Amino acid sequence: MAFNSLTFAFFLPVVFAVYWQLQGHLRWQNAFVVLASYVFYGWWDWRFLGLIVFSSLLTWGTGLLIANALRTQNNKLAKLWFIGTITINLGILCIFKYYDFFVSSLCTLLQIDATKHLLHLVLPVGISFYTFQGISYSVDVYRRNILPTNNLLTFCAFLTFFPQLVAGPIERATNLLPQFDSPRRFHYQEAVEGLRRILWGLFKKVVIADTCATFINPVWDTYSHQPASALILAALLFSIQIYGDFSGYSDIAIGTARLFGIKLRENFRTPYFSRDVAEFWQRWHISLNTWFVDYVYIPLGGSRNGKARTISNTFVVFLLSGLWHGAEWSFVGWGLYHALLFMILLITNRTHRYRNEVATYTQIPQIVLTFILLTMGWILFRAPDIETAWEFVYSMCNSTIFSIPQGIHFTRLVCLLMCIFAMVFFEWRNRTKNEAPIPHSFIVYYVIVFAIWWFSGRASSDFIYFQF
Amino acid sequence: MRKLVTKLILFFLPLIVFAVGVEIVVENIPNSYSYKSNYMTSHAADIKTLVLGSSNAYDGICPYELPNCFNLANSGQALEDDYRLLSMYIDSMDSLKMVILPLGYHSLLSSQTMPRRLYYTVYMHLYSRWPLSQYSFEAYDMQNALRKIKEYILTGDITRCDSLGQRLYYEGTVDENGKRDMQIDFLSHHDSFEITKKRDVIDSCANYLHLIDSICQRYNVRLVIVQMPVLSQYKAQLPVEQIMIQDSLLRSFTPSAIYINASEWPLSSKDCYNATHISDATSISFTKELYEYIIRLTH
Structure with missing residues (x-):
């Protein structure tokens, strides 16, 4: 669903109205943000929702594990979790976005036919944006710049917030997470x-x-x-x-x-x-x-x-x-x-x-x-x-x-x-x-x-x- | 929040009223799509020969030279649209004996052209208006909608086809000296494609051809696929591989369908609107010869 589409012109007022009806119920508001974001994203291709859910669970879960390991002074374990989550997140991005490029470039270099080695995967919309956002969260947790959130809903709202999900701005947890953690009031201005x-x-x-x-x-x-x-x-x-x-x-x-x-x-x-x-x-x-x-x-x-x-x-x-x-x-x-x-x-x-x-x-x-x-x-x-x-x-x-x-x-x-x-x-x-x-x-x-x-x-x- | 909602409603209300008004007016102006849709609804049972295809069929097949024929082709009509139109009307075409599907060298590349989807949605009901998009309403394209209203007020008619569906008035492009431009370079460049890069689109188009063929077989209707005449200078500029692949693909539909490659039918520039579109006058002689050829093949 693109911002310049008629569908979005109908989607936005509905989401806006329901969201502010939930004012005062932070958990419900965040849950609704996640739901709306999934609908927004799934409108393009619902199959890639699984990828976002997986990425969210992985980044949230490993964030907690990294923080836990750091708390117990087990820096090696923290590093292991950190490298693991970065590798998987970047790995997914590389497979979808760069695999065919590197394989075809290599095949051209070696002068062999690339056609049977290519995957021809469809690039999920916004994958580069939400992957980078997730990575920044993991790095910030590992560097102790932020404390990880225990709340999965808050984290999902942070990673999948629909206005910036598919083309940024690439948000930092330091800016966005606290906003989802605190109650929001409607301001006319x-x-x-x-x-x-x-x-x-x-x-x-x-x-x-x-x-x-x-x-x-x-x-x-x-x-x-x-x-x-x-x-x-x-x-x-x-x-x-x-x-x-x-x-x-x-x-x-x-x-x-x-x-x-x-x-x-x-x-x-x-x-x-x-x-x-x-x-x-x-x-x-x-x-x-x-x-x-x-x-x-x-x-x-x-x-x-x-x-x-x-x-x-x-x-x-x-x-x-x-x-x-x-x-x-x-x-x-x-x-x-x-x-x-x-x-x-x-x-x-x-x-x-x-x-x-x-x-x-x-x-x-x-x-x-x-x-x-x-x-x-x-x-x-x-x-x-x-x-x-x-x-x-x-x-x-x-x-x-x-x-x-x-x-x-x-x-x-x-x-x-x-x-x-x-x-x-x-x-x-x-x-x-x-x-x-x-x-x-x-x-x-x-x-x-x-x-x-x-x-x-x-x-x-x-x-x-x-x-x- | 109530203040914001009230202000927004007051702001958008005049715009919505205006949009609804424009929509109602434009949708009620007769055009080629609504004409063809109405014709098919009321005359489908009488049609013996149906012409599908895009602009080169719209211009190039004269329905008056074929038995009980209607030209359902339209500019930019993709094979997907052809398939959907045939599926929609086949059950009501009790007399149908033959479907003529003229193709150009662009046809295997023509996935559905989205702007035209509006016409197939609004006037021919081939697609659903839901989910709402810019192809659900005429008023979304305000510039075009107001142009249509203006043209209708000034001329009283914006229908571009004659009573049997062939295009009227097409003159092609005229250069600065008032001379008709054959657009050989432009069209050959536009229609050329590398097979490897366009495999998906070609496969999709071939699939729709198969679906059209299977409908014709199921209803015992003869499908005639025609590679339409083009200027030789245009064809000479197309990649040889593209011509060969298109020819072998279309040949693979025989014997269930008849395939006629008329691409080298003798043409000079005075017979055409441009390199790929034969003129109104030429369409008569071409269609006559085409029909005689089909008769010879089938007997």
């Missing part, structure tokens, strides 16, 4: 803020991202027949599409959670207003990046062991981040491309230039340059393979750069550009705040609802990050 956030998220997804897709997909399908101007337009629009799509999803997730009295972490902070790539990574998919920093980069030594080690650690993190997005060499290439950009800043000691500092008008040239660099990276992300990405980039650099792209619906494009301008305008004005940047006005709400309705039509598509 919170709910209104949640709804405003949902509206803004839908605008970004349906009006911006999906409309961008109607221009981008035909160009990518026939890129070898397209002039350079069309390819450049498609590349630029894809940067907008992926932002609208993913940050739109996060906005809807955060807004939906607020309707239920739960505060999720921010996942985006106007990333395209970044002045260099280092700043971009502090603002884009924050929950994943901080996950990699806390659970990979810092354990590897972070920046404490000299520049060479810092660079190698950075490469490892970007490589894994690329691979996390998908089992394709193009994603690995995308990760390495960002690692290279980051490395330049690292060598020149400029990775922290813009920390906690808001962009100003005079820095727009830097913002534009960063956006262009990011757009080049997104070509790798969008391409089915590295070869296609290279051909796409190569085709962007020829004399047809000034020709007018054929087959483009110009009225629609102008409407889209106006909407993109509106999004940039509102987000720039509110770039310091973590709330929906739209004015508190019913007229604005109606305009946005009509825009969503007008653009949604039949072109609405799944969220890009569902495939990860």
